[in-house]
Amino acid sequence: MTSRPAKPAELEVAPAPAAPPKPSWGQTLRVYLEPATLRMLALGFSAGLPLLLVLGTLSFRLRGAGIDRTTIGYLSWVGLAYGFKWVWAPLVDRLPLPLLTAWLGRRRSWLLLSQGMVVAGLVGMALADPRGGLQALVWCALLVAFGSATQDIALDAFRIESAATDKQAALAAAYQTGYRLAMIWAGAGVLWIVAGVRVQAQGYENPAWTTAYLAMAASMAVGVLTVLLSREPAPRAFRPARSPDEWLQQTLVEPFADFFRRYGWQAAQILALIAVYRISDVVMGIMANPFYVDMGFSEAEVATVSKVYGVVMTLVGAFVGGALAMRLGVLRVLMLGAVLSAASNLLFAWMAGRGHDLAALTLVVSADNLAGGIASAAFIAYLSSLTNVQYSATQYALFSSLMLLLPKFIAGFSGQYVDAFGYTSFFTGTALLGVPVLALVWLVGRRLPALPR
Numbered sequence: 001m002t003s004r005p006a007k008p009a010e011l012e013v014a015p016a017p018a019a020p021p022k023p024s025w026g027q028t029l030r031v032y033l034e035p036a037t038l039r040m041l042a043l044g045f046s047a048g049l050p051l052l053l054v055l056g057t058l059s060f061r062l063r064g065a066g067i068d069r070t071t072i073g074y075l076s077w078v079g080l081a082y083g084f085k086w087v088w089a090p091l092v093d094r095l096p097l098p099l100l101t102a103w104l105g106r107r108r109s110w111l112l113l114s115q116g117m118v119v120a121g122l123v124g125m126a127l128a129d130p131r132g133g134l135q136a137l138v139w140c141a142l143l144v145a146f147g148s149a150t151q152d153i154a155l156d157a158f159r160i161e162s163a164a165t166d167k168q169a170a171l172a173a174a175y176q177t178g179y180r181l182a183m184i185w186a187g188a189g190v191l192w193i194v195a196g197v198r199v200q201a202q203g204y205e206n207p208a209w210t211t212a213y214l215a216m217a218a219s220m221a222v223g224v225l226t227v228l229l230s231r232e233p234a235p236r237a238f239r240p241a242r243s244p245d246e247w248l249q250q251t252l253v254e255p256f257a258d259f260f261r262r263y264g265w266q267a268a269q270i271l272a273l274i275a276v277y278r279i280s281d282v283v284m285g286i287m288a289n290p291f292y293v294d295m296g297f298s299e300a301e302v303a304t305v306s307k308v309y310g311v312v313m314t315l316v317g318a319f320v321g322g323a324l325a326m327r328l329g330v331l332r333v334l335m336l337g338a339v340l341s342a343a344s345n346l347l348f349a350w351m352a353g354r355g356h357d358l359a360a361l362t363l364v365v366s367a368d369n370l371a372g373g374i375a376s377a378a379f380i381a382y383l384s385s386l387t388n389v390q391y392s393a394t395q396y397a398l399f400s401s402l403m404l405l406l407p408k409f410i411a412g413f414s415g416q417y418v419d420a421f422g423y424t425s426f427f428t429g430t431a432l433l434g435v436p437v438l439a440l441v442w443l444v445g446r447r448l449p450a451l452p453r
Contacts, residue, residue, distance in 0.1 A: 044178025046223020317373020337375025342434025
């Protein structure tokens with residue numbers, strides 16, 4: 001009986017390396033107490049404060065002042081500044097600011113400049129009266145949106161460069177927590193201030209809104225102090241450009257070329273997913289506050305339910321989404337968030353037939369915000385995983401801009417749609433917009449197994 005020849009050494013298959021052990025729940029939760037995470041909490045507050053003041057809260061103010069829904073829908077295009085921030089993101093990524101950069105560093109100098117623009121715009125919005133014309137208010141809102149979008153560019157790069165990849169989900173959750181706390185203050189806080197200082201029980205009073213918006217401008221001090229007290233991330237060395245053409249190549253072209261080199265033709269699938277992932281929430285959100293006004297809810301009721309209970313549920317969702325992403329993988333939680341976000345819009349369609357029902361409002365808003373928190377935490381972690389640290393500000397700005405560009409454009413027609421077909425049809429339609437998202441999440445997860453799961 002002949003022995004079987006030995007397998008050549010070069011054909012032997014080495015055992016697969018053991019997968020690293022998953023962190024315990026204690027280790028997972030302790031990351032939320034680290035200094036980098038706590039800084040993201042405060043800076044997330046600074047980032048979240050301006051958004052509602054130029055979109056959601058502003059739409060409530062305008063509807064109360066008698067502005068029609070179609071005009072409010074079109075004015076939401078102020079938010080397109082967030083969709084085009086990739087245009088000037090390369091400058092934020094590379095361009096030093098006179099005096100400020102030498103004092104604070106590249107990231108913190110841009111953060112401080114952008115926060116100054118937000119404060120100036122909010123003061124202007126506070127002093128404007130929409131009943132006398134919208135031009136001044138719109139220009140100030142554009143300044144706030146531009147400053148806020150610039151802050152987002154610098155802050156996203158600051159966050160990505162402040163911790164390793166395995167902690168980005170936790171930083172994203174902390175950022176979302178601060179962001180949502182700011183939305184409580186910019187949503188419920190504004191309405192409480194207006195309700196507290198108004199002279200008459202009902203009707204629009206611009207002095208009350210002036211006081212509220214000035215308080216919001218003062219609240220940006222949270223972000224300003226955090227920037228001044230934080231440390232600049234370790235600076236990245238850039239290869240010096242030998243000519244203006246080379247500088248433009250490095251600054252404007254290379255960040256985008258790098259992404260397409262790394263992912264090839266599959267980059268189109270990724271970008272398509274980014275472009276539509278939050279479409280259900282964004283399109284629906286523009287008409288949420290006019291819906292509350294038209295359903296007869298008071299400022300105090302909307303402040304308490306929509307801007308407090310709802311945002312608390314978003315915070316819970318953000319922590320749940322961040323923790324699940326670290327343990328189960330980002331793409332699985334992306335799918336969960338996409339399903340929940342689309343389904344929660346159907347609850348608004350149900351509520352449209354109930355009129356002034358505070359219990360229904362509490363249920364619907366809480367469920368919608370829980371879904372949004374889970375989706376946002378996973379989505380931010382996913383976007384962060386796609387960036388090359390050499391171009392973190394520019395590439396993340398491209399991703400987050402693309403996330404808003406199409407939804408914000410479509411949302412501009414939301415008031416016109418509601419006027420023509422009603423709220424029930426509108427909310428049902430926004431839920432259906434989320435169906436293609438499910439297919440794209442599945443496709444990206446199937447075709448790109450190397451991405452974080």
